[in-house]
Amino acid sequence: MAIAGFLIRRILTGIVVVWLVSTGAFFLFFARPVATVARQLAGHAATPQVIAEVIRNLGLDQPIMVQYWHFLDNLVHGNLGYSYFTQEPVNTMLKQDLPPTISVVVGGVIIWLVVGIGVGIISATRPRSWFDRVSNILVLVGLSMPVFVIGELLILVVFLPLNRHGITWINTGYAGISQGIGVWMGHMILPWITLAAVYAAVYTRLTRGQLLDTLGEDYIRTARAKGLSERRVTFRHGVRAALTPVVSQLGVDVGQLLGGVVVVESVFGLGGLGQTSVQAIYTDNLPVIIGFVIVAAAFVVIANIIVDLTYALLDPRVRIT
Amino acid sequence: MTLLEVRDLTVSFNTADGVVQAVRGVSFGVDAGRTLGIVGESGSGKTVLTQTLLGLTPGADISGSARFDERDLLQLTEEEMRHIRGERISVIFQDPLTSLHPLYKVGWQISELIRAHDKSVSKKDAAERAVELLSRVGIPRAERRVNDYPHQFSGGMRQRAMIAMALALSPQMIIADEPTTALDATVQAQILDLLLRLQRESGTALIMITHDLGVVADIADEVLVMYAGRAAEKAPKREVFYTPHHPYTKGLLESIPSSSAAGDRLRPIAGQPPSLINLPSGCKFHPRCGYVMDRCLSEEPDLRQVGESGFHNSACWLPAGAAGLSEEAEELREEAVHEERGEAAAEVAEAVAADVPGVAVVGIEGEGAAE
Numbered sequence: 181m182a183i184a185g186f187l188i189r190r191i192l193t194g195i196v197v198v199w200l201v202s203t204g205a206f207f208l209f210f211a212r213p214v215a216t217v218a219r220q221l222a223g224h225a226a227t228p229q230v231i232a233e234v235i236r237n238l239g240l241d242q243p244i245m246v247q248y249w250h251f252l253d254n255l256v257h258g259n260l261g262y263s264y265f266t267q268e269p270v271n272t273m274l275k276q277d278l279p280p281t282i283s284v285v286v287g288g289v290i291i292w293l294v295v296g297i298g299v300g301i302i303s304a305t306r307p308r309s310w311f312d313r314v315s316n317i318l319v320l321v322g323l324s325m326p327v328f329v330i331g332e333l334l335i336l337v338v339f340l341p342l343n344r345h346g347i348t349w350i351n352t353g354y355a356g357i358s359q360g361i362g363v364w365m366g367h368m369i370l371p372w373i374t375l376a377a378v379y380a381a382v383y384t385r386l387t388r389g390q391l392l393d394t395l396g397e398d399y400i401r402t403a404r405a406k407g408l409s410e411r412r413v414t415f416r417h418g419v420r421a422a423l424t425p426v427v428s429q430l431g432v433d434v435g436q437l438l439g440g441v442v443v444v445e446s447v448f449g450l451g452g453l454g455q456t457s458v459q460a461i462y463t464d465n466l467p468v469i470i471g472f473v474i475v476a477a478a479f480v481v482i483a484n485i486i487v488d489l490t491y492a493l494l495d496p497r498v499r500i501t
Numbered sequence: 502m503t504l505l506e507v508r509d510l511t512v513s514f515n516t517a518d519g520v521v522q523a524v525r526g527v528s529f530g531v532d533a534g535r536t537l538g539i540v541g542e543s544g545s546g547k548t549v550l551t552q553t554l555l556g557l558t559p560g561a562d563i564s565g566s567a568r569f570d571e572r573d574l575l576q577l578t579e580e581e582m583r584h585i586r587g588e589r590i591s592v593i594f595q596d597p598l599t600s601l602h603p604l605y606k607v608g609w610q611i612s613e614l615i616r617a618h619d620k621s622v623s624k625k626d627a628a629e630r631a632v633e634l635l636s637r638v639g640i641p642r643a644e645r646r647v648n649d650y651p652h653q654f655s656g657g658m659r660q661r662a663m664i665a666m667a668l669a670l671s672p673q674m675i676i677a678d679e680p681t682t683a684l685d686a687t688v689q690a691q692i693l694d695l696l697l698r699l700q701r702e703s704g705t706a707l708i709m710i711t712h713d714l715g716v717v718a719d720i721a722d723e724v725l726v727m728y729a730g731r732a733a734e735k736a737p738k739r740e741v742f743y744t745p746h747h748p749y750t751k752g753l754l755e756s757i758p759s760s761s762a763a764g765d766r767l768r769p770i771a772g773q774p775p776s777l778i779n780l781p782s783g784c785k786f787h788p789r790c791g792y793v794m795d796r797c798l799s800e801e802p803d804l805r806q807v808g809e810s811g812f813h814n815s816a817c818w819l820p821a822g823a824a825g826l827s828e829e830a831e832e833l834r835e836e837a838v839h840e841e842r843g844e845a846a847a848e849v850a851e852a853v854a855a856d857v858p859g860v861a862v863v864g865i866e867g868e869g870a871a872e
Contacts, residue, residue, distance in 0.1 A: 398599035407587035
């Protein structure tokens with residue numbers, strides 16, 4: 181019962197949030213003169229008549245509130261509008277761009293969780309050991325290296341040499357799972373490593389810090405005094421308590437990334453939400469921008485709901501309200 | 502029969518600030534079924550002492566021996582020690598709020614202990630045992646509370662649960678590290694009663710660590726008073742309370758608000774406990790002692806027999822006969838101080854007297870001098 185009420189309440193507030201965000205994006209767009217949009221479409225050499233024509237065709241000559249009403253009406257009916265340039269429905273564009281983005285994020289998450297949490301645990305249980313020192317250095321490298329550098333490096337030292345020697349499994353661009361899991365993984369492996377490199381560093385540091393704190397708690401001393409094995413003390417008592425904040429961080433990160441992994445998508449030419457939305461911003465393609473903003477906001481809202489549910493599941497002291 | 506015989510135990514830690522000398526050459530014994538009270542201020546080494554016995558002080562430099570049931574606890578491997586912990590010697594910690602794992606049910610935490618030492622016990626049997634134990638320590642409707650999480654228990658109930666856990670495998674010894682300090686006064690008495698009753702029922706030896714002499718008065722057979730990592734006084738309870746020899750013990754007694762001394766002013770002990778990294782010379786208590794003499798500044802006394810019982814030991818240079826709170830004993834002490842206090846010690850005595858008004862310092866006249 182409590183969960184049903186919680187979900188209804190959170191979904192309703194989530195809808196309000198998404199509406200506010202999209203409205204914000206909508207009005208922000210009109211802070212610029214509409215003629216700039218039309219000039220992009222019509223080309224630099226276009227005459228004022230042509231530009232006026234374009235403006236009228238896009239409906240940009242109508243009062244803002246009328247346009248906004250139109251936008252809302254479409255939104256309620258699940259229609260996100262059409263691209264100014266290609267007339268393609270934004271819904272279709274989203275459907276095309278979701279798989280690459282989800283592929284990158286899901287694979288990346290799995291890798292960075294395994295690496296980050298694993299290394300974090302080993303570091304925390306052997307503080308100041310050589311393993312800990314080396315991992316601390318690598319964490320700093322991972323944190324300070326821009327994503328595009330890691331991506332370009334992988335292309336340079338992995339993809340190109342392999343390709344030159346006829347090994348083409350590892351590839352750039354996007355290939356859907358429908359072309360075979362092997363092919364899909366071959367295309368995704370470098371993007372995954374690129375995305376995971378940065379986040380594994382963040383999660384190693386987070387896990388190490390949390391676990392070190394936890395291992396200093398009184399209840400860990402109790403667990404040792406009970407005569408439990410050190411392994412059980414570390415995992416059953418330490419890691420179990422240390423992972424709660426890691427899980428909530430994960431929710432936030434995944435929610436954000438699903439809105440677009442711009443740099444990774446661009447470096448490897450995957451397409452995806454990030455790459456498309458950046459292009460839309462460059463070209464003032466309002467319907468596309470707003471469509472992607474709505475999707476990104478919805479992911480963050482959903483991720484937050486899941487985080488709160490998981491939190492209540494993981495920690496008996498947390499009550500869902 | 503001596504169950505635990507600790508000899509010359511020394512524990513130190515290397516830290517960035519220097520070597521912390523937490524315990525320096527402490528010896529004591531605990532007989533089966535008896536209770537030893539270890540008394541001292543925070544930082545006197547009493548907790549480190551007992552945790553070292555169970556191998557819970559990682560990174561410490563340890564020397565000495567601790568024979569428990571024919572084996573030296575300090576020489577055991579981690580795996581051997583694991584079988585001692587919780588099964589032969591169990592611990593009750595100070596703060597029941599933080600000592601139970603917040604994410605696991607209380608009953609589960611007790612069953613886990615049982616099954617860690619005997620894999621043949623089924624989960625169901627272990628859970629039933631947990632219910633029995635919880636009702637034995639006075640938790641009402643234990644069969645339901647066993648499925649509660651620690652945050653659903655009150656402080657006193659959590660400490661009862663810790664006691665239930667400590668008793669689970671009928672250990673030969675329980676170490677209770679300030680088990681009542683974090684609790685309300687009324688609950689403190691209940692928990693002490695419970696501990697005492699269960700100890701009598703099960704014949705377990707008990708080491709009760711406390712800074713509260715009142716607790717010791719209630720339950721201890723023998724008392725070890727610790728100061729700056731060393732034994733200051735060691736004696737049967739009666740001797741400690743009626744004929745204390747060490748000025749530190751005497752100071753502790755005089756700083757207890759007690760009904761028998763109604764009308765007397767409380768006498769605090771001057772100064773602060775010393776830093777364990779930078780200990781004073783000679784007797785470590787001399788900078789706070791109202792009876793400070795010249796040799797106290799340079800020579801550290803060892804425990805030696807004092808008083809009349811033959812079981813009373815004190816690490817103080819005052820004459821062996823100067824034990825107790827009587828006027829006679831006080832005269833003996835004053836006499837010794839008059840004879841043996843030179844200029845150096847007189848300076849220290851002035852400083853002690855100046856530190857806290859109301860502190861008794863022999864040979865110093867003034868508002869705060871002994872009345």
